[in-house]
Amino acid sequence: MHTILLGAQWGDEGKGKLVDHLSSKSDYVIRFQGGNNAGHSLWVGGKKTVLHLIPSGILHPHTTCVIGEGVVLDPLVLRSEIHKLMDAGALADAKDRIRVSERTHLLLPLHRALDQERERKRAGTRGYIGTTGRGIGPCYETKARRTGIRCIDLVGLDAVSFAALMERLHESYREELGSDRNQELMGEAMGFLPEIRNFLAPLLIDTLEFMKAGKAQGKRFLFEGAQGVMLDLDHGTYPYVTSSHTTSPAAGIGAAFPSLTRDAKVIGCAKAYLTRVGAGDFVTELRGRWSAEELLIAEEIRAAGGEFGATTGRPRRIGWQDLVALKYAVEVAGMDALAIMKGDVLSSGLHSLKGSIRVCVAYREKGGRILNHFPALESTFSEIEPVYEEIPLWKSARSTDPAYKRYLSLIEAFTGVPVLFSGHGPEREQIEIV
Numbered sequence: 001m002h003t004i005l006l007g008a009q010w011g012d013e014g015k016g017k018l019v020d021h022l023s024s025k026s027d028y029v030i031r032f033q034g035g036n037n038a039g040h041s042l043w044v045g046g047k048k049t050v051l052h053l054i055p056s057g058i059l060h061p062h063t064t065c066v067i068g069e070g071v072v073l074d075p076l077v078l079r080s081e082i083h084k085l086m087d088a089g090a091l092a093d094a095k096d097r098i099r100v101s102e103r104t105h106l107l108l109p110l111h112r113a114l115d116q117e118r119e120r121k122r123a124g125t126r127g128y129i130g131t132t133g134r135g136i137g138p139c140y141e142t143k144a145r146r147t148g149i150r151c152i153d154l155v156g157l158d159a160v161s162f163a164a165l166m167e168r169l170h171e172s173y174r175e176e177l178g179s180d181r182n183q184e185l186m187g188e189a190m191g192f193l194p195e196i197r198n199f200l201a202p203l204l205i206d207t208l209e210f211m212k213a214g215k216a217q218g219k220r221f222l223f224e225g226a227q228g229v230m231l232d233l234d235h236g237t238y239p240y241v242t243s244s245h246t247t248s249p250a251a252g253i254g255a256a257f258p259s260l261t262r263d264a265k266v267i268g269c270a271k272a273y274l275t276r277v278g279a280g281d282f283v284t285e286l287r288g289r290w291s292a293e294e295l296l297i298a299e300e301i302r303a304a305g306g307e308f309g310a311t312t313g314r315p316r317r318i319g320w321q322d323l324v325a326l327k328y329a330v331e332v333a334g335m336d337a338l339a340i341m342k343g344d345v346l347s348s349g350l351h352s353l354k355g356s357i358r359v360c361v362a363y364r365e366k367g368g369r370i371l372n373h374f375p376a377l378e379s380t381f382s383e384i385e386p387v388y389e390e391i392p393l394w395k396s397a398r399s400t401d402p403a404y405k406r407y408l409s410l411i412e413a414f415t416g417v418p419v420l421f422s423g424h425g426p427e428r429e430q431i432e433i434v
């Protein structure tokens, strides 16, 4: 049985921890979209590892970790992440277990500069996205413009042909960035790319052939999604989304092996509450809109849950669970089951909660009309009122606790899929198979 693991909310649901858990029974762990905008935290034996590009199965020594062609790859980040793991000692073989698709696009200083420059100009306007500033959007942009540069171009082309590609890539942004800055960025890339060429060459694979060989040997595949469904380019809260597809069909494209992913079980990872980083509204955000007490609750949850970005360190915005959004995510991403993480945060003795929590079960529009589906127009989110069900808070986030069990049952009844996993702490073992 193969598995696709996706984020079911706005990212940071605890996917990394779940992938680490599922990797004990997987052989190949494959990232198929996104880039180092992702930040996946793993706690094993009291030690924290944060991964941005390397699949979260790497801490299990039997795994092979693949970066598929759907990913945008900042090679400097990959190199430093590999070195960090190898320096840690226990993973001296990390590099031998990591493979990268030849077709994966390279994320270069140009992309990072465009991302940061554009965000700087948009600051304070509705156009500001709050990206991670890692160059992800511009890298997918050059891929779609057909001026991007793939790993195989760097490794397989002669120096003259490669330089021509670099010229073509940078040429199209000369006007936007200015001639000097553009030249500087190209020079910067040309400076480190020969070394990166040597570093990447032994890692490159033809993903289809590699996966086919694995399938023939009976390997078990785990496809690791980054971000979450609500950040999906087509199905998320556009334009406040990332630039890739985060739903299950993306695994077939980004890992070049749709016949495998078609039969895979799709698990969506959600938190017991909601968080979001960057711009864009969400209906259940606790931002003092309905009562001053909301801000206190948000603050307590943020502190107890350590809700600060694993990539940028930004405080995550906090809200109540939104079952309308979660049901939408389950359906639009094709999820077969859910994992609910961090229920322990809500039951960790937060003074502001007073024995109960809220769960959004519908939306009320300005005129009073009840909405039961997730709307497409992002600008209406700030006007929609959440319709809440108030439910008793559990003492422990275990399915043996009747209040917690009731919460999980509510999620199952509303979304139509079972909850198979439940997290009750950050450590590898703190997960229950429900």
Ligand code: GDP
Binding pocket: 007, 011, 012, 013, 014, 015, 016, 017, 038, 039, 040, 041, 042, 043, 305, 306, 310, 340, 341, 342, 343, 344, 345, 422, 423, 424, 425, 426, 430
């Ligand atoms: P990801 O991007 O989906 O992999 O999630 P992040 O790693 O960015 O954020 C999730 C955070 O919650 C990390 O710090 C995890 O260590 C932590 N975490 C994951 N699952 C649980 C859980 O069930 N309980 C608690 N308390 N923390 C968890």
Ligand code: IMO
Binding pocket: 007, 010, 011, 012, 013, 037, 038, 039, 040, 129, 130, 131, 132, 133, 134, 135, 136, 137, 225, 226, 227, 228, 231, 240, 241, 242, 243, 277, 278, 279, 310
């Ligand atoms: P993981 O995999 C949470 C958000 C950014 C911003 C929007 C676009 O750790 O769950 P981008 O840099 O992708 O162009 O930013 O998407 N974002 C994430 N939020 N978790 C992530 O990854 C995210 N990756 C991007 O905050 O709102």
Ligand code: MG
Binding pocket: 011, 012, 013, 038, 039, 040, 041, 310
């Ligand atoms: Mg994260």
